[in-house]
Amino acid sequence: MLTRRTFMSAAAASMMTCGAVRSQPAKRLRLLAAGPAGGAVDVAARMVGDQLRAAGYLAIVENHAGAAGQLGVEALLRSPADGGTVLVTPPGVFTIAPHVNAGIGYRLADVSCLTTLCGYQFAFAVGPAAKARTMADFLAWAKKHPAEASYGTPGAGTEPHFIGAEIERLSGAPLIHVPYRGGAQAMNDLSGGHLPAVISALPNLVTPYKAGKAQVLMMTGSQRSAFMPDVPTVSECGFPELASNLFYGAYTQAGVPAPVRAALTEAIIAACKVPAYEEGLRRMSLDPLTLSSAELDASMQAMDAKWAAVIKRTGFTLEK
Incomplete structure (x- = not known):
């Protein structure tokens, strides 16, 4: 039978144990x-x-x-x-x-x-330098203006660099890779009209997108992003090989x-x-x-x- 004394002793021991755990x-x-x-x-x-x-x-x-x-x-x-x-x-x-x-x-x-x-997700976006509303528009423009069709990335040898290389290979559009030291300067050049396109992580594009300084044409995810549900995926744009989460x-x-x-x-x-x-x-x-x-x-x-x-x-x- 559990007496009041044994109950109090057990409770005190339990409190001491809990206190010891908390004090670790x-x-x-x-x-x-x-x-x-x-x-x-x-x-x-x-x-x-x-x-x-x-x-x-x-x-x-x-x-x-x-x-x-x-x-x-x-x-x-x-x-x-x-x-x-x-x-x-x-x-x-x-x-x-x-x-x-x-x-x-x-x-x-x-x-x-x-x-x-x-x-x-990564996203492909264009600025004022490229008159494009869709990925097909941009690629058609790139084929007509091969000397101007460049895209910026956070650096050589990064995922955006090779995403761009694959877009070039699969579409046949000549694209010029412009590596930056990180994505901030690339975004500045895009917004300022000095760079036609960028491939960057979506969080970097939300602010310029909402401000109307960048048009996001394509996302790399297997499904559309909840943050930009109107932007098609790479599969929808004809590049299912590039889909990745x-x-x-x-x-x-x-x-x-x-x-x-x-x-x-x-x-x-x-x-x-x-x-x-x-x-x-x-x-x-x-x-x-x-x-x-x-x-x-x-x-x-x-x-x-x-x-x-x-x-x-x-x-x-x-x-x-």
Whole structure:
């Protein structure tokens, strides 16, 4: 029989146990954001870091911008493989960079896929320099004005670069690639009428689109974006080969023990499903998306094979 004394003793023990759990120090977690401070990757990583406190993590975000995200990968692989470091990055740093730079020193097999923080699309947009309302209009204009038909991207050897190369190959329209150091200057030149077109991540185009300074002609997703539902997909425009659903993924080293990886994945997925986090994504024109580790790994493997074939066909390389 449970007496008042034994009940009080049990309750006190329970309170002491709970207090001990609460007093345990948070597990320190380095979140390496493969992008500059204030960019979409950085903001998503910081929002997830805030939510990870509920799982007992103290997340510290470090920015590793430059070299198309490769500096972030290098920082991850230099860290102890104990689950204390997670890289947040778009997929191209693993699915494109090793194929254009043989001296990079890492491969997709060097990391383990955890989950995704969000989804996004690339978009093809034109400015005042190109009189086009549809993708067909732009390609017809490009064929008539081959010396002027250029498109800007965030840099050589990036996904937008090779999307443009594939559009050129599949359409037969001569397109001139103009690489920028990031997307901001390209957007300025587009809005100012100095550049006919850009291929950029959708969040970069929402503001100029709403201001009437850019006309978005095509999206790379398999479905239309909720942020611009009137814009057709690549499949609708005749380029089904280019359809892809992109994301910011979370990765750790391949040598991290499976139970630690599983705990990290569970915590990040829970953080990404908090309504406040999802609303924050939508304000940045990013889509909530949480893939399982197996789903993310399958997507990365498919992207790796796809871009390897495209890059081989172009013959493009970069020296480290």
